[in-house]
Amino acid sequence: SSKIRNVEVQSSDGVAVLEDCIGFSLTRTISKVEEKLKKGVLPDCPDDDIIPRVGDEMGAEAQIRLLKAKLRVTQEDLANVVFECRKKDDENQNLETRLKDTEEENTRLQRTISLQQSQTEKYKILSQEANKKTEGLQQEITALEKVLQ
DSSP, X not given: OHHHHHOEEEEETTEEEEESSTTOOHHHHHHHHHHHHHHTOOOSOTTOXXXXXXXXXXXXXXXXXXXXXXXXXXXXXXXXXXXXHHHHHHHHHHHHHHHHHHHHHHHHHXXXXXXXXXXXXXXXXXXXXXXXXXXXXXXXXXXXXHHHO
């Protein structure tokens, strides 16, 4: 995804051109195809569907316009995919940040729970000691009441 982030889409003669694409130059490729078409040397790809069968009857200029139009559509699709990848990458970064924050909050809450549990145990022990003391005092009161009577 870091490769995709560095790809920049530019426009050249109304055609979207991707730059910084591992040494691939669309302008150079188009020039080579145009030169071959002008020389009458067509690529040897009988099952290639880039130019439909009627393309054989088209002139070189019409074929170039058709190829440029298809190239433009493909580049726009690529630009959309790059945009969507960037958007998903940003969304992933946001979710990773939220996950990290949630994990930190969870750790903090676990510490708070542990502290509260230890305080609860401490207060249970104090309560039991107070109850024993109360029982002892209650027995002492009962004994003193008997002595008074």
